[in-house]
Amino acid sequence: MLPIQTLHLKAGDVLYSQGDLAKDVYVIAEGRMAMYRDDAGQRRIYEVREQGGVLGALSILTGHPRQVGACAVTDVTVFKISPDQVLHDYNQIDPLLRECIETSITFNQRLLQTKQPDVDDPEVTHNRGENAQLIYQKYSFEVDLLKSIATKDFSMVYQPIVTLKTADVVGFEALMRWAHPIRGFVPPDIFITVAEQMGLIGTLTDFALSQSCQTLQALQGRTGSKQRYFASVNISGHDVSRKGFADRLAFILDEYDIAPEQIKLEVTETAIIPNTQAVLDNLAAFQALGCGLSIDDFGTGYSNLAHLKTLPLTTLKIDRSFAGDAHKNHVSGSIVSMLVTLGAALNVDIIAEGVETDDDARTLSDLGCNLAQGYYFHRPATQYDLIHLLAPDTGPTDHIDVA
């Protein structure tokens, strides 16, 4: 956000006049402002606005000159907000809501002009079509997402996590894939955000957990008690504040007979920042169950260390922007060292993400990091391929119900 300027006006001062080109939006911090029009030598006051009132937004949104002027009734202080800031925020909102606002603005302007509508006048016939396109795109995406949940177009892949020294696999991160028959592969960053907005993330998270537990169970059936892998499952901030999520998790673990220690819930720092009761309850419940809690992309967010200390953490995942850079950039190397030290102090595991080369792996290991994942070791694999990788001599896997 840009710095906000403060302006002081004396009673009677004009902030802007009718016909001026719009430069800024104002919010009244103190005092009263009148919105007026001078028509045929007559001043007509339309409205008086008080503390908290917004002035001048309309012309910023429409791009038209000011329809009315604004003058101070008392001594006034206003905050001045740049149009860039307003338009940036405005363009972020739901296109349907934006269309509603623009329709009401046009309607109100017409009332103000008391112009008789002419059905053939393109100025009057308000339909620019841009928002219609956006609205259509947004809703067709949402409809496709809903349909794909029903038609099971979602699946999971699993990227092995290894010890850096020996490259032995100790667990894997579960990553969701959406293969839509027409859209093709849609990146998870995109569909996860939309699913969150639609309130469907819980369904997808349950799916990720069930599939990951089923994969652990299938592996266990093949490797017996020789090796216990863990699954790191990405969950969203919405899950962390969802009531009943911990019960659902316990139910899924029970269904597949998976020990809670074998599941790490992977969250970003921002997901666990809100100190609401629902978040605290869920975090306590994860800990009571015995599941791990892993912070994803560590080092790129807030990294509020005082807060971190109070969380039931078991793992920090070093963001791939550091891991992939540590061998050639001493700042990234120092950050990795610092995170390794922090991990030891907090008594949590450190996993380096995005290890792509031999050099990356060696540097991270030299810096004291024990665990890693990345294309250098393994790419994300289907359940079938993962089982072949980890339990190659245990017979065919064809009958496994791959998602």
Ligand code: G
């Ligand atoms: O491989 P990849 O492009 O899948 O992952 C991109 C991002 O999407 C990552 O930040 C990852 O955390 C997120 N992501 C992948 N799978 C899931 C999932 O099952 N649930 C959630 N909430 N996020 C996921």
Ligand code: G
């Ligand atoms: O944010 P999160 O850590 O959940 O994201 C994991 C993402 O990183 C997935 O998109 C996964 O496919 C990707 N990924 C895994 N290994 C590597 C790697 O070595 N290099 C790069 N660039 N991406 C990787």
Ligand code: MN
């Ligand atoms: Mn992740």
